[in-house]
Each structure stands twice: as structure tokens, then as C-alpha cells.
Amino acid sequence: MELESFDEAYLKRLRAAEPATCDHFVAYFGKLLFIKLRSRLRSPQAIEDIRQETFARVFTKLGNEGGIRNPASLGSFVNSVCNNVLLEHYRSSSRNDYLEDNPVDPPDKGPSIDEKLVTKQTQRHVRQILSQLPEKNRRILYALFIEEKPKDQVCQEFGVNRDYLRVLLHRAKQSFRAAFEQDERGTGS
Structure with a gap:
């Protein structure tokens, strides 16, 4: 995979939410995040959740004036956000593990209507x-x-x-x- 460098014009197009630029951004960093997360997580769902949360936070920060000033550091910023989201996931998982060791008998929730529909379609x-x-x-x-x-x-x-x-x-x-x-x-x- 070829690494890209980003300039001020690219950053402006991202801030303006230009569809082609946003698609390129998500495709480019999506691959890199997937490679990174695949080596750290087992669950495809967790990988996708962390990727989505990373993009949501990056786009929020891009929307803030003065959020990202240096276009050359865009890659390291996305990586740092991903690291933070991943750490939050680990913390959340360890809390969940603690709760699983000390279970509270929650009501049994069956599959949602969406899950049933997807299952039927599949x-x-x-x-x-x-x-x-x-x-x-x-x-x-x-x-x-x-x-x-x-x-x-x-x-x-x-x-x-x-x-x-x-x-x-x-x-x-x-x-x-x-x-x-x-x-x-x-x-x-």
C-alpha cells in the first residue's frame, strides 16, 4: 500500500465535506485502520465499530475551526484517535469481563427485529x-x-x-x- 501525503487543499476539501475527498479519505484510512485493528482484535464487529468511531471523531475534529492545523500530520492524528478509541474499547471490555465474573441476572433479550430480518434474508x-x-x-x-x-x-x-x-x-x-x-x-x- 502506497502512503500518501496530504496538503492544505485536501484538508479544506475534507472540511467542506466534498464527497469524492471524503470517500478517498475513508477508503485510504479505512484500509490502514483495518490492518492495524485486525492484528489487535478478534471480532470483526469490534474492528468495524472502532473504525466507525475513529472516523466520527476525526470528522468532528475536522469540523471544528482550528481542529487540525497541519495537513502533514493528518495520518498521525487519525492513528492517535484510533489508539484512543482502542484503549477505550479495552477498558470497556475489561469492565464487561468484571461484570461477567460477577453476573447480575439480566432479562433475556432475544434477537431484535432487524437481526431476525437479516437472518431471514440470509x-x-x-x-x-x-x-x-x-x-x-x-x-x-x-x-x-x-x-x-x-x-x-x-x-x-x-x-x-x-x-x-x-x-x-x-x-x-x-x-x-x-x-x-x-x-x-x-x-x-
């Missing part, structure tokens, strides 16, 4: 992709992942040993992945 999408696969691949994936049958039972149904089932499963997954990627390219999602 299930529909997976079923649609499965319907496009060759029958053998579809049956293997359905038996193992939808019906969650034991591998020994699936081996018996297909008349294969576990080693060959692994090969069939690998091929079925590749077939699914290719169909999924083709579908994603086709829908532009």
Missing part, C-alpha cells in the same frame, strides 16, 4: 444459492449445515468414507462460494 439467499448447485453438492451442504447431521450418517447416506466426504464437502463449498460470488456480482451487492 437464509433465503443461502437457499436460493443452494438451489443453483448440482444436486450432489446441494445435498451434502444441506445435510451437514442445514440439517446438521453427523458426518458418519452423511457418509452412510452417500456411501463414502470420511476421507472422501471431506473431498466432496470441499468441492461443494467451492461450488457454493463460486455461485455466491457470481450472484453478488450479478446483484451488485
